[in-house]
Amino acid sequence: MSTYHNLIGGRWTAARSGRVRPDLNPSRTSEVLAHFPESDPLDLQDALEAASSAYPKWRSMSLVARGDILYRAAELLTARADAIGRDLALEEGKTFPEAKGETLRAAAILRYYAGEARQETGEVYAAQDPTTLLYTRREPLGVVGVITPWNFPIAIPAWKIAPALVYGNAVVWKPADITPLTAFHLAQALVDAGLPEGVLNVVYGRGSVLGPVLTEDRAVRGISFTGSNAVGRGIGIACATRGAKYQLEMGGKNAVVVLADADLELAVEMTIRGAMRSTGQKCTATSRVIVEAPLLDAFTEALAERCRGLQVGDPLDSATYMGPLASADQQKTVLDYIRLGQEEGARLVTGGEALDPSGYYVAPTVFAGVNPGSRLATEEIFGPVVAVVPAASMDEALQLVNGSSFGLSSSVFTRDLGKALRYVEEVECGIVHVNSETAGAEPHVPFGGMKESSSNSREQGKSAREFFTQVKTVYMDRPASV
Structure with a gap:
């Protein structure tokens, strides 16, 4: 039986504690699919340091080059969709057609954001002084944290991680602790596609142990979270207290x-x-x-x-x-x-x-x-x-x-x-x-709720750029000698 590790600084690394936990099959609860790390805050600190080190070089890479990596990862997910779908069905419980479909949806999301790399990154405005070049540019936040649920263990991570990466952020990802094998497949596709070491770091373990560290560390400039209202409210308070951005998608009725x-x-x-x-x-x-x-x-x-x-x-x-x-x-x-x-x-x-x-x-x-x-x-x-x-x-x-x-x-x-x-x-x-079902969402349009279902933010489509970038306004004038 395989034992998997955290992805930290481009290497699959055992948890400092040495502890692992079983990944169970919910359709046959006696079956253990694999073992994954039971990480502690020290593992998360290692991941944050790796992301901080990798960020400057990743940020300096062109958007198009970053998009090309996402495109290659999408092709790998597509080629591996049957195997990934099978593992997703085994560890989460949804039927194989749904699981394979979700994997292909994740590939479509990566392709969409690969295409976004070739879109405009700012705007030019008319200035009061006709000699002034007045424009905006979008820049990454820096190191961002991504916390994802078990119910869509590859699609939801894809729609958070893909825009975070293409817009130049380094990512520390805490996947759900009951669907770690699917998370591994997404991370491995990005690694195999040529993602530089440390740009994406994956730390497995319990949210109650790792979540507070990720949300409260001042190195993390934004948190994107999908999960329960109780946890989401805590993340929002922690981020607001230290001035970090947060994006919460929570419950529904x-x-x-x-x-x-x-x-x-x-x-x-x-x-x-x-x-x-x-x-x-x-x-x-x-x-x-x-x-x-x-x-x-x-x-x-x-x-x-x-x-x-x-x-x-x-x-x-x-x-x-x-x-x-x-x-x-x-x-x-x-x-x-x-x-x-x-x-x-x-x-x-x-x-x-x-x-x-x-x-x-x-x-x-x-x-x-x-x-x-x-x-x-x-x-x-x-x-x-x-x-x-x-x-x-x-x-x-x-x-x-x-x-x-x-x-x-x-x-x-x-x-x-x-x-x-x-x-x-x-x-x-x-x-x-x-005249259609309540479920289902396409990757190129905004996704999110009103009232207690979200933090008044939106994910997917061009809305993702609003969260994972910040706007800088530039006034450029000629030197007096020109």
């Missing part, structure tokens, strides 16, 4: 609204995709379905029937629609919310139980008659659980969607263009879908 004129079959299918793919472990997953009264019974019955027919099992089996949850903690959390929903008086229509005891499986679950103020309807569950909430009208549906403290993604199903446009205008979410 994403709602589908099904209006009375909706295409019922389409609404059911898209709700299933949004709620059950990746076992509901997406920040953009569908968690609430708000259904206008005339369609309520038919929609609920069709949704439950469709859920009963989903195959849950081995993520490498081509017939599997939904794999296991990613960890024992995730399974316990989801089962606790299912019990809570029943205690709150919601009606369990289907699912609600743990399945194959060899892995962290939970049946696709649908609740009906859910109180919109209940915990089941207001708190992020991060699992295959859908709460169906009735609404008397579109007005009430909008009120229910906007009543959430979160505002990441939402969908509306309707045949009425006017209602669709009104929904887009009035819903308080950073991402809005019309």
Whole structure:
């Protein structure tokens, strides 16, 4: 069985503690896939020193040369997509087609930012004095920290690390501790593509041990984080206290609204995709379905029937629609919310139980008659659980969607263009879908939420440049002798 190490200063280096922890297969919890370091703050300090040393030379390299490295890494990910997808499915639990698709999405993200290296890097302005050349230039922040979650262990790191690198920053990356093998594959592709030593450093271990060190070190000029609200708020406070930039993408309680004129079959299918793919472990997953009264019974019955027919099992089996949850903690959390929903008086229509005891499986679950103020309807569950909430009208549906403290993604199903446009205008979410699932994002457009779902920042597309660079304004005048 392989034992992997931290990437520090261009070398795969064992943790100073000598401790390792197992990388488990959530579909067969008795299977250990590999061992990874249990790092401590000293390992992180080594990584920060390596990044600080590598930064000046990396910053001086041309954008185009940096982009070429990303392009080569994208080609390597594409060539290795089957192997990476298999490892991702084994350690995270999503099905192989989803895992391979995520790997190819990471490659697409790298290609996009390789192309951004050939875009404008500043602007020229008219000056009061016609002899003055007045312009701006974008410069990197310096050393940045990246903290990523386990649910998209290659796509989310790619959409943070690629722009950080192409714009000239050096990176210290703390990947999620339950998906370290996928993180290794992304780092190895960048190394094999020719990334200079020390420009990207990867330190494995527990976030509770490494996170505070990374966020509080004054050498780190920015932190990009995706994860829970509790951790995100702590990072924001720590960074604000010392004047560092921070970018937080956090929770969601994403709602589908099904209006009375909706295409019922389409609404059911898209709700299933949004709620059950990746076992509901997406920040953009569908968690609430708000259904206008005339369609309520038919929609609920069709949704439950469709859920009963989903195959849950081995993520490498081509017939599997939904794999296991990613960890024992995730399974316990989801089962606790299912019990809570029943205690709150919601009606369990289907699912609600743990399945194959060899892995962290939970049946696709649908609740009906859910109180919109209940915990089941207001708190992020991060699992295959859908709460169906009735609404008397579109007005009430909008009120229910906007009543959430979160505002990441939402969908509306309707045949009425006017209602669709009104929904887009009035819903308080950073991402809005019309007649499609709540999940899914393309790499060239901004991604992020409103309210407690984010720090009012955006990722991906050109928005990433706003975070990973700083603007310098230059007034250039001729010498008096000229």
